[in-house]
Amino acid sequence: MKQESVSGAGSGIGDSGxxxxxxxxxxxxxxxxxxxxxxxxxxxxxxxxxxxxxxRVLEVVDRPPVFVRCPYLLNDYFGHIVTSxxxxxxxxxxxxxxxxxxxxxxxIALRELPQRRDxxxxxxxxPPEPRADLEALAARSYPLVVVDPRIEVPRxxxxxxxxxxxxxxxxxxxxxxxxxxxxxxxxGPPYWHTRDDRVGGHLAALSEVGxxxxxxxxxxxxxxxxxxxxxxxxxxxxxxxxxxxxCFNDKVAVxxxxxxxxxxxxxPEDLSVAGFDDIDVSRAATPRLTTVRQPLQEMGRTAxxxxxxxxxxxxxxxxxxxxxxxxxxxxxxxxxxxxxx
Numbered sequence: 627m628k629q630e631s632v633s634g635a636g637s638g639i640g641d642s643g644x645x646x647x648x649x650x651x652x653x654x655x656x657x658x659x660x661x662x663x664x665x666x667x668x669x670x671x672x673x674x675x676x677x678x679x680x681x682r683v684l685e686v687v688d689r690p691p692v693f694v695r696c697p698y699l700l701n702d703y704f705g706h707i708v709t710s711x712x713x714x715x716x717x718x719x720x721x722x723x724x725x726x727x728x729x730x731x732x733x734i735a736l737r738e739l740p741q742r743r744d745x746x747x748x749x750x751x752x753p754p755e756p757r758a759d760l761e762a763l764a765a766r767s768y769p770l771v772v773v774d775p776r777i778e779v780p781r782x783x784x785x786x787x788x789x790x791x792x793x794x795x796x797x798x799x800x801x802x803x804x805x806x807x808x809x810x811x812x813x814g815p816p817y818w819h820t821r822d823d824r825v826g827g828h829l830a831a832l833s834e835v836g837x838x839x840x841x842x843x844x845x846x847x848x849x850x851x852x853x854x855x856x857x858x859x860x861x862x863x864x865x866x867x868x869x870x871x872x873c874f875n876d877k878v879a880v881x882x883x884x885x886x887x888x889x890x891x892x893x894p895e896d897l898s899v900a901g902f903d904d905i906d907v908s909r910a911a912t913p914r915l916t917t918v919r920q921p922l923q924e925m926g927r928t929a930x931x932x933x934x935x936x937x938x939x940x941x942x943x944x945x946x947x948x949x950x951x952x953x954x955x956x957x958x959x960x961x962x963x964x965x966x967x
Contacts, residue, residue, distance in 0.1 A: 693723045693745035702905040703875070703922060704751060707773060710926025711749055718934055735759075740766045747937050749929050752776055769936040771929045776818045784936070785946050786929045790820050793918040793951035794827030794872070797900045800916070800953060801870045802835050805962035806898060810843045810861040810868035812854065812878050821846065821874075824902075828872060849874050854881020862889055862897070869897065869962045876901035876908040879915050879958070894960030904954050913957035921949045 664679060694711055712722050723745055736759040739745055747769035753760065757777055763770050764780040772785040779785045801809055811828055814821045829839045845860060847853035854873060858881055861868055873879040879901030883893060891897045893913055901908055904919035928947065 693739060693748040694751070702877075702907065703903055703920075706905075706922035707751055707926040710923040711930055714927045714930035718930070720934075737762050739763065740768045747933050749773060749933060769933055771933045771936075773925055773929050774820065776815075776820065778819055779946075782945065784932050786925050786932070787820075787946075787948055788920040788925065788951050789948040790823035790951075791827040791830075793902065793920070793953075794824040795831045796827075796951070796953045797872055797902070797916070797918050798828045798831035799834070800955065801872070801898060801900065801959060802831055802837075804870075804898065804959065806870040807835075807837050807962070808840075808843065808866065808868045808870075810858075810864075810871040811839075811845070812857045812861075812871065812873045812882070813844065813846045814849055814874045816846050824874065843868055847874075847878075849878060851877045851881040851884075854878035854883075855885050856881075858882030858885035859888070862886060862891065867897075870959070871897065871899050873899065873901050875903045876905050876911075876915055876917055879917070880907055880911050883911060883958075893958055896963055898959040898962075900959055904952075908954075908956070911958070916956045916959040917954050919952040919954050921951070924949055 664675075694708065708724070712724075715722050736748075736750075736753075739748055740763070748763075749771050750760075751773045753772060753775065757780065760770075760772070760783060761780045764782050770783060772779050772783060774787045775785050798809065809828075809832070811825065813825055825839075825844070832839055842864065843861065845857035847857055854877065857878075858871060858873075861871060862885055871879075871882050873882055879899050882899050886893055886897050886899070893899055899915065901915045901917040902920070903922075904917045908915040908917045928949065932947075
């Protein structure tokens, strides 16, 4: 059956919302609990349509969008999540109101969301706002899901993240199994909740073979290539230098590759390098990066599913959900070099 779409023609449907939504008849029927034939009759201004039936259709068509906030430009990591959120919202006949990039700080304030009529719920990706803003939303029971939170979210707030502890443990264990013991770590900003999980997983893998983590081999910084160049250079100038470096993400790992090349070190013969995320740059790097794949698209889909349950009045099945990561082994890691190398 050919899909009709609705943009407010003829019947006044869509005119009151002002969101420019185009929703298929099939979605409206599913969301309103009416038949496709009944919805079509309402849309086309048919006669003998009960007022409550028309209202049910209008409620779906004029429903406010979901607010989605991302503090960075939509590339790589964030692009995968936001695209998945948008696609899943569309399946539910729901529009997205997106705030992303450098203008986030000047856009809609989170505290205003409960008073706004143009956003019925929110998905926040790595929200940069202070905990007090999230607490204000939680106190109002505003429908909200936080994806990969930087800080511990307020009690009662639903959150989705990857299993950072087990992912970090797996990649360090991979290096340990290759014979590495002096392993450098470049983590994220010290105030990020994720950083603690990653460091914990790294230390756990070392302790399994009787190795204590060395604070001198840890650096931190923003998740960017320049951090890898700077922090990687510092680690490689240590005496003795590490034989492997685990990075907070793939971009940082690319920076470490640059730092190694500048010092005449071969990867993986002289130095093993591992990233995290498995974004496109991990496959484009030379050599290709060993990394930990985060389920970015699944995180976006799950966030929408949990938000829609809140909007439908269902109780939370889980307040905090961790999705499994996967170790991806490529050419940037290899056996530890001999001590005399």
